[in-house]
Amino acid sequence: MVDAVTRQKLFGTPEIHFLNCTKGWKSWAFTLDHKRIGIMYLIGVTIALFLAGIFALVLRSHLFKFDSKMLSDDMYNQMFTLHGAVMVFSFIIPSIPAALGNLVLPMMLGAKDVAFPRLNLASFYLWIIGTGCLLLAILSGRGLDTGWTFYTPYSIDTNTGVIYATFGAFVLGFSSIFTGLNFLVTVNTMRLKGQGWFKLPLFLWSLYATAIIQVLATPVLGITLLMLIAEKTMHIGIFDAKYGGDPVLFQHFFWFYSHPAVYIMILPAMGVISELISVYSQKRIFGYSFIAFSSVAIALLGFLVWGHHMFTSGQSQVVTLIFSAITFTVAIPSAVKVFNWLATLYKGSILLNTPMCYALSFIFLFGIGGLTGLFLGALSTDIHLHDTYFVVAHFHFVMVGGTLTALLGGLFHWWPKFFGRMYNDLLGRVGCFLVFSGFNLTFFPQFVMGSRGMPRRYASYDPEFLPFHQLSTIGAFVLGIGILISFIVLVYAAFKGPRCGSNPFRAASLEWQSSSPPDFHNFVHSPVLNDPYDFDSQVYDDELDTYISREFADPTKVPPRTEPVHH
Amino acid sequence: MNWQIPLMLAQSTDNLEELRKRTAAISLDGTTVPDSALVRDGTSNPFSTEYWFPTQASSFAAEVDFLYMAVFWISLVFFVAIVGVMIYFCIKYRRKGDVIAPQPSPSHNTAIEILWSVLPSILLVWIFYVGAESYFDMRIPREDAEEIHVTAKQFAWIFTYPDGDQTAELHLVRDRPAKLILQSEDVLHSFFVPAFRQKMDVVPGRYTYAYVNPTQSGQYRLSCNEYCGTGHSKMKTMCEVHDTVDDRKNNTKWIKADHQPWENGKRTYQIQCSGCHKVNGEKATGPALNLIWGIDEKLMTGQTVKVDEQYILDSIWEPAKDVVDGFGPVTKMNSFKGILNQNDVNDIIAYLKKLKEESPAQ
Numbered sequence: 062m063v064d065a066v067t068r069q070k071l072f073g074t075p076e077i078h079f080l081n082c083t084k085g086w087k088s089w090a091f092t093l094d095h096k097r098i099g100i101m102y103l104i105g106v107t108i109a110l111f112l113a114g115i116f117a118l119v120l121r122s123h124l125f126k127f128d129s130k131m132l133s134d135d136m137y138n139q140m141f142t143l144h145g146a147v148m149v150f151s152f153i154i155p156s157i158p159a160a161l162g163n164l165v166l167p168m169m170l171g172a173k174d175v176a177f178p179r180l181n182l183a184s185f186y187l188w189i190i191g192t193g194c195l196l197l198a199i200l201s202g203r204g205l206d207t208g209w210t211f212y213t214p215y216s217i218d219t220n221t222g223v224i225y226a227t228f229g230a231f232v233l234g235f236s237s238i239f240t241g242l243n244f245l246v247t248v249n250t251m252r253l254k255g256q257g258w259f260k261l262p263l264f265l266w267s268l269y270a271t272a273i274i275q276v277l278a279t280p281v282l283g284i285t286l287l288m289l290i291a292e293k294t295m296h297i298g299i300f301d302a303k304y305g306g307d308p309v310l311f312q313h314f315f316w317f318y319s320h321p322a323v324y325i326m327i328l329p330a331m332g333v334i335s336e337l338i339s340v341y342s343q344k345r346i347f348g349y350s351f352i353a354f355s356s357v358a359i360a361l362l363g364f365l366v367w368g369h370h371m372f373t374s375g376q377s378q379v380v381t382l383i384f385s386a387i388t389f390t391v392a393i394p395s396a397v398k399v400f401n402w403l404a405t406l407y408k409g410s411i412l413l414n415t416p417m418c419y420a421l422s423f424i425f426l427f428g429i430g431g432l433t434g435l436f437l438g439a440l441s442t443d444i445h446l447h448d449t450y451f452v453v454a455h456f457h458f459v460m461v462g463g464t465l466t467a468l469l470g471g472l473f474h475w476w477p478k479f480f481g482r483m484y485n486d487l488l489g490r491v492g493c494f495l496v497f498s499g500f501n502l503t504f505f506p507q508f509v510m511g512s513r514g515m516p517r518r519y520a521s522y523d524p525e526f527l528p529f530h531q532l533s534t535i536g537a538f539v540l541g542i543g544i545l546i547s548f549i550v551l552v553y554a555a556f557k558g559p560r561c562g563s564n565p566f567r568a569a570s571l572e573w574q575s576s577s578p579p580d581f582h583n584f585v586h587s588p589v590l591n592d593p594y595d596f597d598s599q600v601y602d603d604e605l606d607t608y609i610s611r612e613f614a615d616p617t618k619v620p621p622r623t624e625p626v627h628h
Numbered sequence: 629m630n631w632q633i634p635l636m637l638a639q640s641t642d643n644l645e646e647l648r649k650r651t652a653a654i655s656l657d658g659t660t661v662p663d664s665a666l667v668r669d670g671t672s673n674p675f676s677t678e679y680w681f682p683t684q685a686s687s688f689a690a691e692v693d694f695l696y697m698a699v700f701w702i703s704l705v706f707f708v709a710i711v712g713v714m715i716y717f718c719i720k721y722r723r724k725g726d727v728i729a730p731q732p733s734p735s736h737n738t739a740i741e742i743l744w745s746v747l748p749s750i751l752l753v754w755i756f757y758v759g760a761e762s763y764f765d766m767r768i769p770r771e772d773a774e775e776i777h778v779t780a781k782q783f784a785w786i787f788t789y790p791d792g793d794q795t796a797e798l799h800l801v802r803d804r805p806a807k808l809i810l811q812s813e814d815v816l817h818s819f820f821v822p823a824f825r826q827k828m829d830v831v832p833g834r835y836t837y838a839y840v841n842p843t844q845s846g847q848y849r850l851s852c853n854e855y856c857g858t859g860h861s862k863m864k865t866m867c868e869v870h871d872t873v874d875d876r877k878n879n880t881k882w883i884k885a886d887h888q889p890w891e892n893g894k895r896t897y898q899i900q901c902s903g904c905h906k907v908n909g910e911k912a913t914g915p916a917l918n919l920i921w922g923i924d925e926k927l928m929t930g931q932t933v934k935v936d937e938q939y940i941l942d943s944i945w946e947p948a949k950d951v952v953d954g955f956g957p958v959t960k961m962n963s964f965k966g967i968l969n970q971n972d973v974n975d976i977i978a979y980l981k982k983l984k985e986e987s988p989a990q
């Protein structure tokens with residue numbers, strides 16, 4: 062039993078917390094605190110997002126006319142290459158794991174920090190160096206025009222800054238491996254006493270599955286990029302037919318990493334959604350173990366389907382057939398998750414605030430993204446659709462509609478925790494609405510164009526496609542404004558928002574048992590282990606105006622349990 | 629501004645004149661956009677095949693469209709169900725005021741979970757199966773297909789017909805199947821004709837194949853679909869399907885060849901190869917090559933390979949790769965890479981085919 066004074070000390074808004082316990086730039090640049098590293102990562106990926114987003118708007122503006130002269134062909138090619146490379150390697154891969162994951166993961170375990178705080182900081186510095194190298198390609202004056210896929214032999218022939226860029230991607234790979242390794246060890250060794258695997262929030266299962274991919278697949282990318290650099294500088298004869306190499310081999314290596322990488326992008330997003338859906342319907346997540354195992358299944362099966370990016374590459378027909386078959390098996394666990402989320406909503410107490418709106422848009426958009434994967438996994442249709450705008454639309458639906466949406470939802474969910482201040486929910490929802498509608502307007506028309514035969518990576522196109530491209534351009538600006546509004550709402554809240562209690566949403570996972578913002582050591586007391594989806598374990602405290610664990614609450618005021626403790 | 633409304637509708641034919649004018653403006657900088665690309669017998673009904681696809685101009689186009697529309701309907705049903713249920717729950721179970729009152733309901737149900745994993749799987753197996761079946765129709769050429777060599781280079785296409793004549797656009801004949809033998813002079817490209825639903829990458833250093841049996845005459849867009857450098861988006865030409873062989877012969881701008889390919893091949897062969905390879909069936913330093921085309925060759929390793937374009941190319945550029953049984957362990961043939969290019973090899977292949985055809989055994 063604790064008295065009101067202790068309660069106030071544990072859960073009230075603290076004077077000193079991790080954001081202000083030390084001051085000066087050095088206290089950030091040399092920090093080993095996972096929360097500060099998480100915030101620095103967040104700032105980093107946000108910059109990357111804005112930069113690559115501006116490239117995207119330039120591309121879309123160019124495409125507003127079918128014979129546009131705004132950019133030269135060469136400039137157009139450089140623009141889409143940098144857009145893709147920065148978005149993929151510097152933004153979306155680190156976004157949820159490295160920024161949100163860093164903030165939340167140790168706290169969900171009731172731990173003080175990750176297992177290797179120095180490695181964590183190193184990962185962030187590698188991110189800076191890697192992103193710097195990518196951008197050096199622009200500053201080198203020659204640009205980069207290979208597409209984010211660096212396909213040989215064009216990447217060997219071109220005299221643009223391929224070496225800078227691939228080296229950048231190589232370094233970013235290590236940054237990603239460090240984060241993955243850290244998370245694996247942390248989840249394995251630093252769980253709270255008694256916190257078994259099946260008491261972990263699903264976000265952790267998904268981060269764990271992601272970390273497995275990061276650690277196993279990323280080295281392949283590293284080696285491939287080094288071989289590409291070697292081929293380019295020394296012509297060792299592996300990827301370039303001129304020197305006896307095989308260009309298709311590069312594609313195999315590249316996709317052996319990059320297909321699993323798409324799961325590095327989506328799995329953490331699915332984890333976020335599992336948390337949001339259950340907290341905001343105040344219901345135990347439906348089919349916990351199915352969701353948990355489907356993450357692992359996706360991670361493992363994801364290693365076996367890379368050839369579906371190469372159905373027209375000239376790989377053998379039998380191989381093609383096998384890859385198509387395995388591709389369909391990956392679709393099942395994704396579908397299972399969606400059904401489970403819906404079942405969680407059933408009979409819940411659904412709060413439609415900003416994070417939940419993002420979670421619901423995720424289901425909508427990821428639904429379209431996943432279903433259009435079926436058109437691409439089937440052989441005859443993929444032959445027609447491959448490398449058209451249909452593919453462009455498909456992967457934006459999963460990466461932007463999926464990952465970016467989940468990232469925003471997750472930020473709105475955990476923002477009050479880490480800044481101790483609440484955002485303006487109405488403006489948050491306006492932002493969400495603009496993101497959602499702008500996104501659909503941008504990418505839905507691209508499915509039509511793709512099916513009608515509009516190839517991707519084209520700087521000019523036939524007039525037939527004009528109306529669709531124009532819709533797409535308008536949508537892109539709406540989307541941009543939506544993201545900007547969300548950004549402003551969040552930043553404003555971090556500094557000026559009204560104070561909020563330790564657990565305003567009645568979430569039950571352990572991070573909500575700290576004060577908001579959390580202490581430097583995360584928890585001043587040792588957190589009480591409870592089931593992350595047992596929301597009844599949290600009760601309202603009117604003095605603090607927030608939810609706290611039953612164990613800490615005033616026994617005279619605690620309402621009886623509405624559901625049994627063990628399920 | 630050419631802002632056509634309603635936008636989600638298929639391009640209507642009303643403003644065709646206007647479109648032609650604009651297209652003509654593009655052709656000035658060297659690009660051809662065939663008229664038929666502008667006309668969509670399309671419809672504004674997004675639930676129809678015509679909305680999503682250009683004309684069906686090949687034997688398998690209808691199959692592709694069928695699967696596409698089937699997946700489209702399956703997806704639509706699932707999507708509407710998912711989003712419908714989601715919206716329904718969000719309205720029905722919406723939190724009223726500050727009262728958090730979820731109603732008790734089970735948090736797992738193994739039967740349901742297995743059901744909703746297995747039922748969609750059955751559909752997926754079906755989609756896979758239909759996709760694979762049509763895939764083989766798209767990839768396996770009919771025996772009697774005419775062979776046309778397609779050379780892609782930054783940023784143009786060259787088409788070479790069996791008699792050695794060339795064109796800058798692809799000319800086919802209706803109901804006459806064609807096997808396209810693709811080769812690249814520099815980087816990756818991809819051969820794509822949306823109206824045929826056919827696509828195949830063009831890979832430097834090897835041959836790839838695309839097959840098409842055109843079923844409708846007309847002009848169709850042909851574009852490079854694999855990013856290949858600065859002028860990628862200008863690497864467009866057209867494919868014209870003529871009604872008859874004579875139509876094609878008379879209505880095409882041919883770049884005439886001085887000699888048949890096999891004659892060129894014979895010349896090269898006599899200069900470069902005949903020292904080691906006889907054409908009378910007798911073994912010399914190397915095996916005789918007069919009957920080699922199309923057979924299953926036994927290699928030193930015990931494997932057999934089919935003698936096709938790729939095998940001949942490898943034998944000439946990288947003789948050490950596949951050494952013929954009885955001629956190992958180290959080949960005495962030296963590589964002709966850098967001496968003979970892929971077009972020379974094509975000519976030699978034409979000659980080898982000719983030899984095979986003319987051999988008395990045939």
Ligand code: HEM
Nearest residue numbers: 323326327369370395431434435437438447448456459460
């Ligand atoms: C749900 C099941 C999914 C299936 C069946 C599927 C299937 C495919 C297939 C077959 C392709 C190759 C298309 C082509 O190039 O012709 C593809 C492309 C792609 N997919 Fe998916 N996909 C799925 C989900 C995802 C997810 C979750 C992501 C990422 C978050 C993703 C990201 C991508 C990307 C980035 C590409 C294209 C890369 C490029 O060519 O630049 N996909 N998908």
Ligand SMILES: [Cu+2]
Nearest residue numbers: 320323369370
């Ligand atoms: Cu993939």
Ligand SMILES: [Cu+2]
Nearest residue numbers: 852854856860
């Ligand atoms: Cu190209």
